[in-house]
Amino acid sequence: MSKLEKIEPGVMAAYRTRVAAGLLKHDPAQAVAAEHLQDLWAKLRGYDPNPKQPPNGWFARMLRRKPVDEVQDHPNGLYIVGEVGRGKSMLMDLFFEAAEVPRKKRIHFHDFMQQAHRRFHEIKRNPAIDDPIPPLADLIAGEAALLCFDEFQVHDIVDAMILGRLFEALFARQVVVVATSNTLPDNLYEGKPGRDAFLPFIDLLKKRLDVLVLESEQDYRRGREHGLKAWVVPADSRGDAAIDRVFEHLTEGHTPKSETLLIQGRKLNVPLAANGVARFDFEALCKVALGPGDYLAIATHFHTLLIDGIPRLSPDNFDEARRFVTLIDALYEHRCKLYASAAAYPDDLYRAGEGASIFERTASRLEEMQSETYLALPHLT
Ligand SMILES: Nc1ncnc2c1ncn2[C@@H]1O[C@H](COP(=O)(O)OP(=O)(O)O)[C@@H](O)[C@H]1O
Ligand SMILES: [Mg+2]
Structure with missing residues (x-):
């Protein structure tokens, strides 16, 4: 045998x-x-x-x-x-x-x-x-x-x-x-x-x-090592500069330019992209009427996404919060890497408002996405 x-x-x-x-x-x-x-x-x-x-x-x-x-x-x-x-x-x-x-x-x-x-x-x-x-x-x-x-x-x-x-x-x-x-x-x-x-x-x-x-006591996503600074707080000029450096490093000398993704006959404008890395302002990603199909296209087309200026979200920003949740799900599922500058750490981004409990999962994922383990995973297209 x-x-x-x-x-x-x-x-x-x-x-x-x-x-x-x-x-x-x-x-x-x-x-x-x-x-x-x-x-x-x-x-x-x-x-x-x-x-x-x-x-x-x-x-x-x-x-x-x-x-x-x-x-x-x-x-x-x-x-x-x-x-x-x-x-x-x-x-x-x-x-x-x-x-x-x-x-x-x-x-x-x-x-x-x-x-x-x-x-x-x-x-x-x-x-x-x-x-x-x-x-x-x-x-x-x-x-x-x-x-x-x-x-x-x-x-x-x-x-x-x-x-x-x-x-x-x-x-x-x-x-x-x-x-x-x-x-x-x-x-x-x-x-x-x-x-x-x-x-x-x-x-x-x-x-x-x-x-x-499944009534497990522990959230196994918490408490991972953070080797790389993938989440920069706050999103001030120093935050911008930190994301600039990440972008420069990951694009490896390719010149960033705008790109258009075709999604079921519609066009999605990517403001800046090079070498499989895309960069968006938070507003261009989550303040406009994008949906799961758009986020899925981004998560599969690019191995890394950079987001500038994620704000704290209040109950009035329910739509942005909901889109952001969908975006992070798509990124996570496809092991797309995320680097961002934000006004707060994930747990503090959206504390009150409709869907705040769903947002806990997103915060937990954002924590995991900063871990070396996650950052080392291959991108799934
Ligand atoms: N018993 C365990 N010991 C160590 N790590 C675990 C254990 N259970 C789950 N994990 C890890 O914790 C993370 C979260 O698990 P996951 O299955 O994604 O949770 P859920 O789908 O319930 O949100 C994963 O990386 C997983 O491999
Ligand atoms: Mg799960």
Whole structure:
């Protein structure tokens, strides 16, 4: 028997191996979560509903598809919820790596929704199709029988409108969903326009996903070493000069100039860029009507982003705060590096106002993004 064959498969074994190797601290709450993931892992060994390529004709598709309530039982997914830095994404990634599912996909939920909207509109262009949801679900279910979503969150009415029918169609195709989130299903899209119409989606999620609250004591993102000065306070002339030096260093003699990114037919102006590094004033990034697609484009197109003059945000700056949260999510997810001058340290940027609790996660991420460990990670495009 080779060495490899002796290694026990599964999430629990992967977690224990990392704890034994000193890569992770033993954490009882995480161990409980890992056990739940282990159960699902075992149920999903070799999971492959509808393994054959879907036949192309509409008639064949009609024959194949079963109404939602006739679908045979398939395992419930898992919705891992907890505060920031508790290891939700880490655990889901262990599960995803270990999952012996031939077609699986792990994606940040923002990115998934972006892609879903794009495909939805592409399908809609075909005049022969009057409802894009079934073909869209066919497409997604064809790619993955297991979907792992990081940072499940619904802020946008456009997302809220499409989610219910899309997920119903995905579950009907026996797709299993695992998600991490900072928000309990019951609190998703709370206080937003059209919440009533969103409630059936919450019921559906709770029916198809077991909710697991990760109650770890510790925020593992805190307390990292800060080797590089990636966050300069305050944003005065000395702050400017510090960011100038970072820019000069990272652009390695290339001449910075303005650039235009094309995002789904729209143009986004990047004021200054060179050598994979972009530089923006905070206002040009978060005071104008940019959205997740724009931030995603920046995070994937550039390996490093410099922001000048991040102000303290008051309750009146909710829109800026919300955009900033979205921006940092995109940067973090793609391991895009951030250097900034700011009026305050991350924890003090947005203390009161709508979404201030969501901002805690952003502050925690900003801390981690200044760490040597983060700064050494490869950029994910
Ligand atoms: N038990 C642990 N011991 C050491 N580091 C951990 C542990 N759990 C998580 N981490 C690390 O802490 C950071 C935050 O974890 P993460 O999974 O991103 O949290 P969450 O998704 O809950 O916000 C990551 O770098 C992760 O690898
Ligand atoms: Mg996470």
